[in-house]
Amino acid sequence: MARDEVVIEKDGQIAWIVLNRPEKRNAQGVTFAASMLSALDRVERDPDVSVAILTGAGPVFGGGGDLKEIMNVEQSDPEWEFELIRGYNTLISRLYYFERPIIAAVNGPAIGGGACLALACDFALASEQGAYHFAFGRIGLSGADMGAPYLLQRHVGAARANHLMLTGAQVDARLGVELGLFVAAVPADRLREEALRIARSISAQSRRATTITKMALRRSPEAGLAASLEYEAYLQSFAFRSEGHKQRLAAFLAPRGENN
Numbered sequence: 001m002a003r004d005e006v007v008i009e010k011d012g013q014i015a016w017i018v019l020n021r022p023e024k025r026n027a028q029g030v031t032f033a034a035s036m037l038s039a040l041d042r043v044e045r046d047p048d049v050s051v052a053i054l055t056g057a058g059p060v061f062g063g064g065g066d067l068k069e070i071m072n073v074e075q076s077d078p079e080w081e082f083e084l085i086r087g088y089n090t091l092i093s094r095l096y097y098f099e100r101p102i103i104a105a106v107n108g109p110a111i112g113g114g115a116c117l118a119l120a121c122d123f124a125l126a127s128e129q130g131a132y133h134f135a136f137g138r139i140g141l142s143g144a145d146m147g148a149p150y151l152l153q154r155h156v157g158a159a160r161a162n163h164l165m166l167t168g169a170q171v172d173a174r175l176g177v178e179l180g181l182f183v184a185a186v187p188a189d190r191l192r193e194e195a196l197r198i199a200r201s202i203s204a205q206s207r208r209a210t211t212i213t214k215m216a217l218r219r220s221p222e223a224g225l226a227a228s229l230e231y232e233a234y235l236q237s238f239a240f241r242s243e244g245h246k247q248r249l250a251a252f253l254a255p256r257g258e259n260n
Helices: 032-045 078-096 113-119 148-156 158-166 173-179 188-203 207-223 225-241 243-259
Strands: 006-011 014-019 051-056 102-106 109-111 123-127 131-133 170-172
Touching (some): 014 188, 051 188, 078 113, 131 173, 148 158, 225 243
Parallel strands (some): 102 123
Antiparallel strands (some): 006 014
16 A cells, blocks of 8 residues: 655644655655645644644655656656646745744755755754755756745845855755754754644644734735735734634733732
């Protein structure tokens, strides 16, 4: 029986999305984008889930494209290749604008497209074995793949992104923290625990308010300050009217009211 290449594991309000081809270093094959999109849909439709964590099974987070499955040393159908690439790009957009907060728990090397998956999450936490490998050029491909130019520049700025991509650099966990690619690096046996701790601190917030905050964080850099302020006015006025805000405000004010 074939193993699911992406699996979902629930821990209370937290959903783990696990890349599940450890025997293939969690490489991305022809059905990978569809499998990931289906998993994201399932998590987003689940009313009990407030935060997701993306990680890899085995010692590798994501091995990039499955070279034997999606590439060929002979000439191949350009239309098929174009649609394959568009499928991966659809996945990156879906991941980047995912409604729930999503954390990348980078348990090992994230190579090429594997790094892009982590970069498209809200932020990444790494084990001490975690690393990003921008290895597209080693097989004669452009680094313009799965949003890498946009995502990397947004994380580290233009000059560092240019350097990392043009040199095909490897960024280990320590350097990744220094550059802001990882919020922290922890021993491998503590990665799951630390990812859950952070996810639970997010899930303790109002889910609707967290969703609104994420919407603003994603849209604001693309819109500019003036448009962002207008957008925030609509978002925040909605939050003011939400039942979750009224309940939390009442609970927050109640002890203070008793002391006055």
